[in-house]
Amino acid sequence: MNKRPHTSTDNLGNDSSPTNPPYSKKQLLLKTITELDFTGFVDAPPSDPNLPEYARTMIINQQKMLKQLNGLLRVASELLTEQKTFDDSFEQRQREHLLVITGLPESTEQQPMDRAASDNRNVRQILNELNIDRCLPSAVFRLGKQREPGSKPRPIKVQFPCTAAVVEALRNKKKLVGGKFKGINIRKSMTKEELSKRNELIEICKQKRLSTKFDFVVYAGEVMLRSEIPKFKQNLKNLPQNNINF
Numbered sequence: 001m002n003k004r005p006h007t008s009t010d011n012l013g014n015d016s017s018p019t020n021p022p023y024s025k026k027q028l029l030l031k032t033i034t035e036l037d038f039t040g041f042v043d044a045p046p047s048d049p050n051l052p053e054y055a056r057t058m059i060i061n062q063q064k065m066l067k068q069l070n071g072l073l074r075v076a077s078e079l080l081t082e083q084k085t086f087d088d089s090f091e092q093r094q095r096e097h098l099l100v101i102t103g104l105p106e107s108t109e110q111q112p113m114d115r116a117a118s119d120n121r122n123v124r125q126i127l128n129e130l131n132i133d134r135c136l137p138s139a140v141f142r143l144g145k146q147r148e149p150g151s152k153p154r155p156i157k158v159q160f161p162c163t164a165a166v167v168e169a170l171r172n173k174k175k176l177v178g179g180k181f182k183g184i185n186i187r188k189s190m191t192k193e194e195l196s197k198r199n200e201l202i203e204i205c206k207q208k209r210l211s212t213k214f215d216f217v218v219y220a221g222e223v224m225l226r227s228e229i230p231k232f233k234q235n236l237k238n239l240p241q242n243n244i245n246f
Helices: 025-035 039-043 053-095 112-129 163-171 192-212 226-237
Strands: 098-102 139-142 156-159 185-188 216-219 222-225
Touching (some): 163 185
16 A cells, blocks of 8 residues: 655645655745735726625725735745845855865764864864965864764864965865875865755766776866866866866
């Protein structure tokens, strides 16, 4: 017997289920307002000639109220859209101050603060290797809860007071290839959508490597042969603007 997927209805009458995930309250309100349509109610006057005058008056008054409500909802929709744009812009500015380090083994210290201190020391050694001297990091922290021994190490986020330190670290990340920090990677902080796209590119790159035995890599948001990178860089230099960090 097939079980129907669980669904629930929120206060605005929208269904949520495993295939229709719930929205945030702000997104849900904006979606509901956008889908409202009072046109047929507001613009159509009572047409029944047998309608009593008091009923006609009530309907006309209700139509006026709906028209006012429609206007207020449109204003609310515009304000919510502006707020979302501001929030997205603020989050983007915050991400520009963040560097993500992956592959750094978890500390084996017993006490939580000792593990945090160990991560901090290791991160500073990595920053020394990257020749970062613009500023000290303002925060260093692991993402997520502590995992079982032997598990893949959690990423580390490093927050800087200035964006220039992040740009410089990304520019110098080749210095980590080989030596003490072999296997450790750094990247910019990404949104969930950007991270999902990056994971897709990594999977495509793996498949191309397996099927062709050629040296494909993910570079500047593309899957390409490593030998093509110099040509790709040269083409970018010829563009009027180039915002990609290598």
